[in-house]
Amino acid sequence: MSSANTLTRITPKNITDQEFFYGHKACAGCGGSLAVRLALKVLGERTYAAFPAGCMAAVGFIYPQMAFTNNAIITTFPGVASMASGIAVGAKALGIQNFKTVAFAGDGGTADIGLQALSGMIDRGDDVLYICYDNEAYMNTGIQKSGLTPFGTQTTTTPAGKNIHGSKTQKKNLFEIIAAHDIPYAATASIGYPQDYIDKVQKAAQVKGPAFIHVYASCPTGWGTPTETSVEIAKEAVDCGLFFLAEYENGDYRLTRNPKQFASVADYLKKQGRFKHLSDADIASIEAHRDHKWERMRRMWNHQ
Amino acid sequence: MSRPVKQNFIRPSHIEGFPVGPQFTAGHLADTNAGWRTFRPVVNHDTCIYCLRCYLVCPDGTIFKDNGKIAVDYDYCKGCGVCAHECPKNAIEMVKEQL
Ligand SMILES: Cc1ncc(C[n+]2csc(CCOP(=O)(O)OP(=O)(O)O)c2C)c(N)n1
Numbered sequence: 170m171s172s173a174n175t176l177t178r179i180t181p182k183n184i185t186d187q188e189f190f191y192g193h194k195a196c197a198g199c200g201g202s203l204a205v206r207l208a209l210k211v212l213g214e215r216t217y218a219a220f221p222a223g224c225m226a227a228v229g230f231i232y233p234q235m236a237f238t239n240n241a242i243i244t245t246f247p248g249v250a251s252m253a254s255g256i257a258v259g260a261k262a263l264g265i266q267n268f269k270t271v272a273f274a275g276d277g278g279t280a281d282i283g284l285q286a287l288s289g290m291i292d293r294g295d296d297v298l299y300i301c302y303d304n305e306a307y308m309n310t311g312i313q314k315s316g317l318t319p320f321g322t323q324t325t326t327t328p329a330g331k332n333i334h335g336s337k338t339q340k341k342n343l344f345e346i347i348a349a350h351d352i353p354y355a356a357t358a359s360i361g362y363p364q365d366y367i368d369k370v371q372k373a374a375q376v377k378g379p380a381f382i383h384v385y386a387s388c389p390t391g392w393g394t395p396t397e398t399s400v401e402i403a404k405e406a407v408d409c410g411l412f413f414l415a416e417y418e419n420g421d422y423r424l425t426r427n428p429k430q431f432a433s434v435a436d437y438l439k440k441q442g443r444f445k446h447l448s449d450a451d452i453a454s455i456e457a458h459r460d461h462k463w464e465r466m467r468r469m470w471n472h473q
Numbered sequence: 474m475s476r477p478v479k480q481n482f483i484r485p486s487h488i489e490g491f492p493v494g495p496q497f498t499a500g501h502l503a504d505t506n507a508g509w510r511t512f513r514p515v516v517n518h519d520t521c522i523y524c525l526r527c528y529l530v531c532p533d534g535t536i537f538k539d540n541g542k543i544a545v546d547y548d549y550c551k552g553c554g555v556c557a558h559e560c561p562k563n564a565i566e567m568v569k570e571q572l
Protein backbone atom coordinates (compact mmCIF):
# COMPACT_ATOMS: atom_id res chain seq x y z
CA MET A 170 0.00 0.00 0.00
CA SER A 171 1.38 3.41 -0.87
CA SER A 172 1.23 5.73 2.08
CA ALA A 173 -0.70 8.97 2.00
CA ASN A 174 2.38 11.16 2.29
CA THR A 175 3.58 10.12 -1.16
CA LEU A 176 0.37 11.61 -2.57
CA THR A 177 -0.47 15.25 -3.03
CA ARG A 178 -2.75 16.04 -0.14
CA ILE A 179 -6.24 16.99 -1.25
CA THR A 180 -7.36 20.28 0.28
CA PRO A 181 -10.13 22.77 -0.49
CA LYS A 182 -7.62 24.65 -2.65
CA ASN A 183 -6.83 21.81 -5.04
CA ILE A 184 -9.87 19.53 -4.74
CA THR A 185 -11.83 19.13 -7.96
CA ASP A 186 -14.42 21.81 -8.75
CA GLN A 187 -16.74 19.07 -9.90
CA GLU A 188 -19.70 18.24 -7.69
CA PHE A 189 -20.90 14.64 -7.80
CA PHE A 190 -23.79 14.87 -5.32
CA TYR A 191 -25.76 17.93 -6.28
CA GLY A 192 -29.32 19.20 -6.22
CA HIS A 193 -30.28 16.42 -3.83
CA LYS A 194 -33.26 16.65 -1.50
CA ALA A 195 -31.54 16.06 1.86
CA CYS A 196 -32.79 18.36 4.62
CA ALA A 197 -31.00 21.70 4.85
CA GLY A 198 -27.79 21.22 6.83
CA CYS A 199 -27.71 17.42 6.42
CA GLY A 200 -24.41 16.05 7.70
CA GLY A 201 -24.71 12.78 5.78
CA SER A 202 -24.92 14.63 2.50
CA LEU A 203 -21.72 16.53 3.35
CA ALA A 204 -19.96 13.22 4.08
CA VAL A 205 -21.05 11.84 0.69
CA ARG A 206 -20.23 15.06 -1.16
CA LEU A 207 -16.69 15.34 0.20
CA ALA A 208 -15.85 11.66 -0.26
CA LEU A 209 -16.99 11.70 -3.89
CA LYS A 210 -14.94 14.83 -4.56
CA VAL A 211 -11.89 12.98 -3.25
CA LEU A 212 -12.64 9.79 -5.19
CA GLY A 213 -13.51 11.51 -8.46
CA GLU A 214 -15.68 10.80 -11.46
CA ARG A 215 -14.48 7.25 -12.11
CA THR A 216 -16.25 6.01 -9.02
CA TYR A 217 -19.08 3.52 -8.77
CA ALA A 218 -21.16 4.35 -5.72
CA ALA A 219 -23.72 2.07 -4.10
CA PHE A 220 -26.35 3.26 -1.62
CA PRO A 221 -28.71 1.03 0.35
CA ALA A 222 -32.14 2.24 1.43
CA GLY A 223 -31.58 5.19 3.74
CA CYS A 224 -31.58 8.96 3.54
CA MET A 225 -28.84 9.35 0.92
CA ALA A 226 -30.62 6.96 -1.44
CA ALA A 227 -33.97 8.59 -0.75
CA VAL A 228 -32.74 12.11 -1.49
CA GLY A 229 -30.58 11.37 -4.50
CA PHE A 230 -32.65 9.20 -6.79
CA ILE A 231 -36.09 10.77 -7.06
CA TYR A 232 -37.02 9.79 -10.59
CA PRO A 233 -36.45 11.50 -12.97
CA GLN A 234 -34.04 13.37 -10.70
CA MET A 235 -30.55 11.86 -10.50
CA ALA A 236 -28.45 13.90 -8.09
CA PHE A 237 -25.26 11.92 -8.71
CA THR A 238 -23.07 12.91 -11.61
CA ASN A 239 -20.95 9.80 -11.29
CA ASN A 240 -22.15 6.20 -11.61
CA ALA A 241 -24.47 5.43 -8.69
CA ILE A 242 -27.09 2.86 -7.79
CA ILE A 243 -29.57 2.06 -5.01
CA THR A 244 -29.30 -1.37 -3.39
CA THR A 245 -31.39 -3.41 -1.00
CA PHE A 246 -31.17 -2.29 2.62
CA PRO A 247 -29.01 -5.22 3.83
CA GLY A 248 -27.12 -5.69 0.58
CA VAL A 249 -25.00 -2.64 -0.16
CA ALA A 250 -21.72 -4.45 0.53
CA SER A 251 -22.73 -7.39 -1.68
CA MET A 252 -23.73 -5.03 -4.47
CA ALA A 253 -20.47 -3.09 -4.17
CA SER A 254 -18.49 -6.36 -4.20
CA GLY A 255 -20.30 -7.37 -7.36
CA ILE A 256 -19.65 -4.03 -9.02
CA ALA A 257 -15.95 -4.19 -8.15
CA VAL A 258 -15.37 -7.71 -9.47
CA GLY A 259 -17.73 -7.19 -12.40
CA ALA A 260 -15.96 -4.06 -13.58
CA LYS A 261 -12.63 -5.83 -13.23
CA ALA A 262 -13.91 -8.79 -15.26
CA LEU A 263 -14.96 -6.36 -17.98
CA GLY A 264 -11.40 -5.06 -18.13
CA ILE A 265 -12.33 -1.62 -16.83
CA GLN A 266 -9.33 0.12 -15.32
CA ASN A 267 -8.64 3.04 -13.07
CA PHE A 268 -11.89 3.05 -11.12
CA LYS A 269 -12.96 2.88 -7.49
CA THR A 270 -16.03 1.31 -5.92
CA VAL A 271 -17.55 2.90 -2.85
CA ALA A 272 -20.51 1.98 -0.66
CA PHE A 273 -22.21 4.63 1.48
CA ALA A 274 -24.54 3.34 4.14
CA GLY A 275 -26.19 4.66 7.28
CA ASP A 276 -25.64 3.40 10.79
CA GLY A 277 -28.65 1.10 10.56
CA GLY A 278 -27.63 -0.14 7.12
CA THR A 279 -24.13 -0.88 8.43
CA ALA A 280 -24.11 -1.86 12.09
CA ASP A 281 -27.44 -3.72 12.03
CA ILE A 282 -29.00 -5.07 8.86
CA GLY A 283 -25.98 -4.72 6.54
CA LEU A 284 -23.36 -6.18 8.88
CA GLN A 285 -23.39 -9.68 7.45
CA ALA A 286 -22.83 -8.55 3.87
CA LEU A 287 -20.13 -6.15 5.02
CA SER A 288 -18.36 -8.90 6.95
CA GLY A 289 -18.39 -11.07 3.83
CA MET A 290 -17.07 -8.25 1.69
CA ILE A 291 -14.11 -7.75 4.01
CA ASP A 292 -13.53 -11.49 4.35
CA ARG A 293 -13.33 -11.93 0.57
CA GLY A 294 -10.93 -9.02 0.30
CA ASP A 295 -13.06 -7.23 -2.26
CA ASP A 296 -11.70 -3.94 -3.54
CA VAL A 297 -14.35 -1.65 -2.04
CA LEU A 298 -14.24 1.42 0.15
CA TYR A 299 -17.17 1.23 2.56
CA ILE A 300 -18.22 4.48 4.24
CA CYS A 301 -20.76 4.42 7.06
CA TYR A 302 -22.28 7.85 7.70
CA ASP A 303 -23.48 7.65 11.25
CA ASN A 304 -26.42 9.83 12.23
CA GLU A 305 -27.18 7.53 15.15
CA ALA A 306 -30.67 6.37 14.11
CA TYR A 307 -32.79 5.10 11.25
CA MET A 308 -33.54 8.59 9.98
CA ASN A 309 -35.12 7.91 6.63
CA THR A 310 -38.04 6.04 8.20
CA GLY A 311 -38.58 8.61 10.93
CA ILE A 312 -35.91 8.33 13.66
CA GLN A 313 -35.91 4.79 15.06
CA LYS A 314 -33.13 3.49 17.33
CA SER A 315 -30.28 1.60 15.66
CA GLY A 316 -27.31 -0.31 17.06
CA LEU A 317 -25.31 2.92 16.86
CA THR A 318 -27.83 5.04 18.73
CA PRO A 319 -26.11 6.04 21.96
CA PHE A 320 -27.45 5.57 25.48
CA GLY A 321 -30.09 8.09 26.49
CA THR A 322 -31.15 9.10 22.98
CA GLN A 323 -34.81 9.88 22.39
CA THR A 324 -36.05 8.22 19.21
CA THR A 325 -39.54 7.15 18.17
CA THR A 326 -38.82 3.60 19.34
CA THR A 327 -37.00 4.73 22.49
CA PRO A 328 -39.19 7.57 23.74
CA ALA A 329 -38.17 9.51 26.80
CA GLY A 330 -40.59 9.28 29.68
CA LYS A 331 -40.60 9.38 33.44
CA ASN A 332 -39.23 5.88 33.92
CA ILE A 333 -37.16 5.27 30.82
CA HIS A 334 -34.94 8.08 29.55
CA GLY A 335 -34.55 7.16 25.89
CA SER A 336 -32.33 4.42 24.53
CA LYS A 337 -31.19 1.95 27.17
CA THR A 338 -28.34 0.46 25.17
CA GLN A 339 -24.86 1.76 24.41
CA LYS A 340 -23.50 2.41 20.93
CA LYS A 341 -21.98 -0.70 19.35
CA ASN A 342 -18.19 -0.59 18.91
CA LEU A 343 -18.51 -0.62 15.13
CA PHE A 344 -14.93 0.43 14.39
CA GLU A 345 -13.53 -2.38 16.54
CA ILE A 346 -15.96 -4.90 14.99
CA ILE A 347 -14.63 -4.00 11.54
CA ALA A 348 -10.99 -3.91 12.66
CA ALA A 349 -11.42 -7.37 14.19
CA HIS A 350 -11.66 -8.66 10.61
CA ASP A 351 -8.02 -7.62 10.15
CA ILE A 352 -9.13 -5.28 7.40
CA PRO A 353 -6.22 -3.49 5.63
CA TYR A 354 -7.48 -0.03 6.59
CA ALA A 355 -10.25 1.31 8.81
CA ALA A 356 -10.78 4.75 10.27
CA THR A 357 -13.25 6.87 12.15
CA ALA A 358 -13.87 10.47 11.16
CA SER A 359 -16.32 13.30 11.70
CA ILE A 360 -17.72 15.92 9.36
CA GLY A 361 -16.77 18.31 12.18
CA TYR A 362 -13.15 17.67 11.17
CA PRO A 363 -13.58 17.76 7.38
CA GLN A 364 -9.88 17.91 6.42
CA ASP A 365 -9.13 14.87 8.58
CA TYR A 366 -12.02 13.07 6.90
CA ILE A 367 -10.72 14.01 3.43
CA ASP A 368 -7.25 12.75 4.40
CA LYS A 369 -8.68 9.43 5.52
CA VAL A 370 -10.80 8.99 2.41
CA GLN A 371 -7.75 9.75 0.29
CA LYS A 372 -5.72 7.19 2.21
CA ALA A 373 -8.48 4.56 2.10
CA ALA A 374 -8.85 5.04 -1.66
CA GLN A 375 -5.26 3.85 -2.14
CA VAL A 376 -5.99 0.48 -0.57
CA LYS A 377 -6.35 -2.35 -3.07
CA GLY A 378 -8.87 -4.34 -1.12
CA PRO A 379 -11.47 -3.55 1.51
CA ALA A 380 -11.28 -0.30 3.47
CA PHE A 381 -13.76 1.16 5.91
CA ILE A 382 -14.53 4.63 7.26
CA HIS A 383 -17.02 5.35 10.03
CA VAL A 384 -17.89 9.04 9.72
CA TYR A 385 -19.93 10.88 12.31
CA ALA A 386 -22.57 12.86 10.41
CA SER A 387 -25.08 15.07 12.14
CA CYS A 388 -28.79 15.12 11.29
CA PRO A 389 -30.53 18.35 12.27
CA THR A 390 -33.94 16.78 11.68
CA GLY A 391 -33.39 13.74 13.86
CA TRP A 392 -31.21 15.38 16.46
CA GLY A 393 -33.21 18.53 17.02
CA THR A 394 -30.36 20.90 16.24
CA PRO A 395 -30.35 24.16 14.26
CA THR A 396 -29.38 23.55 10.63
CA GLU A 397 -26.43 25.95 10.75
CA THR A 398 -24.71 24.04 13.59
CA SER A 399 -24.38 20.71 11.75
CA VAL A 400 -20.62 20.89 11.33
CA GLU A 401 -20.06 22.42 14.75
CA ILE A 402 -22.06 19.78 16.62
CA ALA A 403 -20.16 16.98 14.85
CA LYS A 404 -16.93 18.62 16.01
CA GLU A 405 -18.22 18.98 19.56
CA ALA A 406 -19.01 15.26 19.70
CA VAL A 407 -15.31 14.60 19.15
CA ASP A 408 -14.16 17.38 21.48
CA CYS A 409 -16.25 16.06 24.39
CA GLY A 410 -15.01 12.53 23.78
CA LEU A 411 -18.31 10.88 22.86
CA PHE A 412 -16.89 10.17 19.42
CA PHE A 413 -13.23 9.42 18.75
CA LEU A 414 -10.94 9.76 15.75
CA ALA A 415 -8.79 6.72 15.07
CA GLU A 416 -7.20 4.51 12.44
CA TYR A 417 -6.55 0.81 12.17
CA GLU A 418 -3.75 -0.11 9.81
CA ASN A 419 -1.41 -3.08 9.51
CA GLY A 420 -2.97 -4.61 12.58
CA ASP A 421 -2.47 -1.58 14.80
CA TYR A 422 -4.97 0.81 16.32
CA ARG A 423 -4.05 4.45 16.61
CA LEU A 424 -5.92 7.42 18.01
CA THR A 425 -5.53 10.22 15.48
CA ARG A 426 -6.83 12.71 18.00
CA ASN A 427 -6.16 12.29 21.69
CA PRO A 428 -7.44 15.37 23.53
CA LYS A 429 -5.65 16.30 26.74
CA GLN A 430 -8.93 17.51 28.15
CA PHE A 431 -12.49 16.88 27.05
CA ALA A 432 -15.02 19.62 26.44
CA SER A 433 -18.25 19.41 28.43
CA VAL A 434 -20.50 16.45 27.64
CA ALA A 435 -23.48 18.26 29.15
CA ASP A 436 -22.98 21.23 26.82
CA TYR A 437 -22.89 18.91 23.82
CA LEU A 438 -25.98 16.96 24.89
CA LYS A 439 -28.11 19.90 25.97
CA LYS A 440 -27.89 21.55 22.55
CA GLN A 441 -29.84 18.68 21.03
CA GLY A 442 -33.54 17.96 21.26
CA ARG A 443 -32.87 14.23 21.38
CA PHE A 444 -31.03 14.58 24.72
CA LYS A 445 -33.03 17.40 26.33
CA HIS A 446 -34.69 15.05 28.84
CA LEU A 447 -31.48 13.67 30.33
CA SER A 448 -31.01 14.05 34.08
CA ASP A 449 -27.70 14.92 35.74
CA ALA A 450 -27.36 11.27 36.74
CA ASP A 451 -27.86 10.17 33.11
CA ILE A 452 -25.17 12.60 31.98
CA ALA A 453 -22.82 11.37 34.71
CA SER A 454 -23.30 7.81 33.53
CA ILE A 455 -22.62 8.85 29.92
CA GLU A 456 -19.41 10.50 31.10
CA ALA A 457 -18.40 7.42 33.06
CA HIS A 458 -18.95 5.26 29.98
CA ARG A 459 -16.86 7.68 27.92
CA ASP A 460 -14.04 7.62 30.46
CA HIS A 461 -14.06 3.85 30.59
CA LYS A 462 -13.84 3.61 26.81
CA TRP A 463 -11.03 6.17 26.59
CA GLU A 464 -9.09 4.52 29.39
CA ARG A 465 -9.22 1.27 27.42
CA MET A 466 -8.37 2.91 24.06
CA ARG A 467 -5.41 4.80 25.53
CA ARG A 468 -4.10 1.72 27.26
CA MET A 469 -4.56 -0.76 24.39
CA TRP A 470 -3.94 1.37 21.31
CA ASN A 471 -0.62 2.95 20.56
CA HIS A 472 -1.09 6.56 19.61
CA GLN A 473 0.95 9.59 18.61
CA MET B 474 -19.61 21.84 -16.33
CA SER B 475 -18.63 21.32 -12.71
CA ARG B 476 -22.22 21.39 -11.42
CA PRO B 477 -25.41 20.11 -13.01
CA VAL B 478 -28.24 22.52 -13.79
CA LYS B 479 -32.00 22.15 -13.97
CA GLN B 480 -33.16 20.36 -17.09
CA ASN B 481 -36.55 19.91 -18.54
CA PHE B 482 -37.86 16.41 -18.31
CA ILE B 483 -39.72 15.68 -21.49
CA ARG B 484 -42.36 13.20 -20.58
CA PRO B 485 -42.35 10.39 -23.14
CA SER B 486 -45.60 9.98 -25.00
CA HIS B 487 -45.30 6.20 -25.10
CA ILE B 488 -44.20 3.72 -22.43
CA GLU B 489 -41.31 2.64 -24.64
CA GLY B 490 -39.86 6.13 -24.32
CA PHE B 491 -39.31 5.70 -20.59
CA PRO B 492 -35.83 4.55 -19.63
CA VAL B 493 -35.68 1.09 -18.12
CA GLY B 494 -34.59 0.90 -14.50
CA PRO B 495 -35.17 2.86 -11.35
CA GLN B 496 -32.93 5.79 -12.10
CA PHE B 497 -32.39 8.40 -14.74
CA THR B 498 -29.35 9.94 -16.46
CA ALA B 499 -26.53 11.06 -14.14
CA GLY B 500 -26.86 14.65 -13.02
CA HIS B 501 -30.42 15.05 -14.27
CA LEU B 502 -32.10 17.65 -12.05
CA ALA B 503 -35.79 18.05 -12.67
CA ASP B 504 -36.32 21.05 -10.41
CA THR B 505 -34.42 23.48 -8.18
CA ASN B 506 -34.19 23.71 -4.37
CA ALA B 507 -34.34 27.51 -4.17
CA GLY B 508 -37.88 27.45 -2.78
CA TRP B 509 -36.66 25.74 0.41
CA ARG B 510 -34.75 28.80 1.49
CA THR B 511 -35.92 31.23 4.16
CA PHE B 512 -32.54 32.97 4.47
CA ARG B 513 -30.06 33.54 1.69
CA PRO B 514 -26.28 33.61 2.27
CA VAL B 515 -24.75 36.85 0.99
CA VAL B 516 -20.95 37.06 0.80
CA ASN B 517 -19.17 40.28 1.73
CA HIS B 518 -16.15 40.21 -0.55
CA ASP B 519 -14.43 43.00 1.38
CA THR B 520 -14.10 40.91 4.53
CA CYS B 521 -13.80 37.48 2.88
CA ILE B 522 -10.23 36.16 3.01
CA TYR B 523 -10.95 33.31 0.55
CA CYS B 524 -10.07 30.63 3.10
CA LEU B 525 -12.58 28.26 1.43
CA ARG B 526 -14.02 27.03 4.73
CA CYS B 527 -17.55 27.75 3.46
CA TYR B 528 -16.83 25.86 0.24
CA LEU B 529 -15.54 22.91 2.23
CA VAL B 530 -18.49 22.58 4.60
CA CYS B 531 -21.51 23.36 2.42
CA PRO B 532 -23.58 20.14 2.48
CA ASP B 533 -25.06 20.96 -0.90
CA GLY B 534 -21.89 22.01 -2.67
CA THR B 535 -23.60 25.20 -3.74
CA ILE B 536 -20.64 27.42 -2.92
CA PHE B 537 -18.14 27.58 -5.73
CA LYS B 538 -14.94 29.34 -6.71
CA ASP B 539 -15.57 32.07 -9.23
CA ASN B 540 -12.23 33.48 -10.43
CA GLY B 541 -10.81 33.90 -6.95
CA LYS B 542 -14.12 34.86 -5.36
CA ILE B 543 -16.72 32.91 -3.43
CA ALA B 544 -20.04 32.54 -5.24
CA VAL B 545 -23.31 30.80 -4.42
CA ASP B 546 -25.59 28.81 -6.71
CA TYR B 547 -28.93 30.18 -5.54
CA ASP B 548 -30.83 27.62 -7.57
CA TYR B 549 -29.70 24.88 -5.20
CA CYS B 550 -28.64 26.58 -1.95
CA LYS B 551 -31.15 25.62 0.78
CA GLY B 552 -30.22 28.41 3.18
CA CYS B 553 -29.04 26.08 5.96
CA GLY B 554 -26.59 28.72 7.21
CA VAL B 555 -23.66 26.32 7.78
CA CYS B 556 -21.41 28.48 5.57
CA ALA B 557 -22.18 31.66 7.52
CA HIS B 558 -21.87 29.90 10.87
CA GLU B 559 -18.48 28.41 9.98
CA CYS B 560 -16.98 31.50 8.35
CA PRO B 561 -14.04 32.68 10.49
CA LYS B 562 -14.48 36.27 9.32
CA ASN B 563 -18.26 36.56 9.55
CA ALA B 564 -18.15 37.44 5.89
CA ILE B 565 -21.43 35.71 5.07
CA GLU B 566 -24.71 37.22 6.16
CA MET B 567 -27.97 35.27 6.15
CA VAL B 568 -30.52 37.65 4.69
CA LYS B 569 -34.27 36.96 4.88
CA GLU B 570 -35.74 36.11 1.50
CA GLN B 571 -38.45 38.48 0.27
CA LEU B 572 -41.50 36.78 -1.13
C1 LIG C 1 -35.35 -4.95 4.35
C2 LIG C 1 -35.78 -3.57 4.62
N1 LIG C 1 -36.24 -3.26 5.86
C3 LIG C 1 -36.62 -2.01 6.13
C4 LIG C 1 -36.57 -1.03 5.17
C5 LIG C 1 -37.06 0.36 5.49
N2 LIG C 1 -35.99 1.31 5.62
C6 LIG C 1 -35.57 2.05 4.59
S1 LIG C 1 -34.39 3.15 4.98
C7 LIG C 1 -34.45 2.68 6.59
C8 LIG C 1 -33.61 3.39 7.62
C9 LIG C 1 -32.19 3.55 7.26
O1 LIG C 1 -31.44 3.96 8.38
P1 LIG C 1 -29.89 4.18 8.25
O2 LIG C 1 -29.27 3.00 7.61
O3 LIG C 1 -29.34 4.57 9.58
O4 LIG C 1 -29.77 5.38 7.22
P2 LIG C 1 -30.38 6.86 7.39
O5 LIG C 1 -31.78 6.82 6.87
O6 LIG C 1 -30.30 7.24 8.82
O7 LIG C 1 -29.53 7.72 6.53
C10 LIG C 1 -35.38 1.66 6.79
C11 LIG C 1 -35.69 1.05 8.09
C12 LIG C 1 -36.11 -1.40 3.89
N3 LIG C 1 -36.02 -0.50 2.89
N4 LIG C 1 -35.73 -2.67 3.64
Ligand code: SF4
Pocket residue numbers: 194195196197198199200201202224228304308309387388389390391
Ligand atom coordinates in the same frame (compact mmCIF):
# COMPACT_ATOMS: atom_id res chain seq x y z
S1 SF4 D 1 -33.37 13.20 8.06
FE1 SF4 D 1 -31.27 13.69 8.72
S2 SF4 D 1 -29.93 12.29 7.55
FE2 SF4 D 1 -31.94 12.31 6.56
S3 SF4 D 1 -31.76 13.87 4.94
FE3 SF4 D 1 -32.62 14.88 6.74
S4 SF4 D 1 -30.86 15.70 7.84
FE4 SF4 D 1 -30.07 14.19 6.38
Ligand code: SF4
Pocket residue numbers: 516520521522523524525526527528543559560561562563564565
Ligand atom coordinates in the same frame (compact mmCIF):
# COMPACT_ATOMS: atom_id res chain seq x y z
S1 SF4 E 1 -15.50 31.05 5.03
FE1 SF4 E 1 -15.78 33.27 5.00
S2 SF4 E 1 -13.72 34.12 4.75
FE2 SF4 E 1 -13.62 31.96 4.20
S3 SF4 E 1 -13.94 31.94 1.98
FE3 SF4 E 1 -15.96 31.64 2.92
S4 SF4 E 1 -16.82 33.70 3.08
FE4 SF4 E 1 -14.62 33.93 2.70
Ligand code: SF4
Pocket residue numbers: 198514530531532533534535536545549550551552553554555556557
Ligand atom coordinates in the same frame (compact mmCIF):
# COMPACT_ATOMS: atom_id res chain seq x y z
S1 SF4 F 1 -26.68 28.32 3.22
FE1 SF4 F 1 -26.20 26.11 3.32
S2 SF4 F 1 -26.71 25.35 1.28
FE2 SF4 F 1 -26.56 27.58 1.10
S3 SF4 F 1 -24.45 27.97 0.47
FE3 SF4 F 1 -24.50 28.12 2.72
S4 SF4 F 1 -23.95 26.08 3.44
FE4 SF4 F 1 -24.52 25.87 1.28
Ligand SMILES: [Mg+2]
Pocket residue numbers: 275276277302303304305306307308309
Ligand atom coordinates in the same frame (compact mmCIF):
# COMPACT_ATOMS: atom_id res chain seq x y z
MG1 LIG G 1 -28.95 6.53 10.24
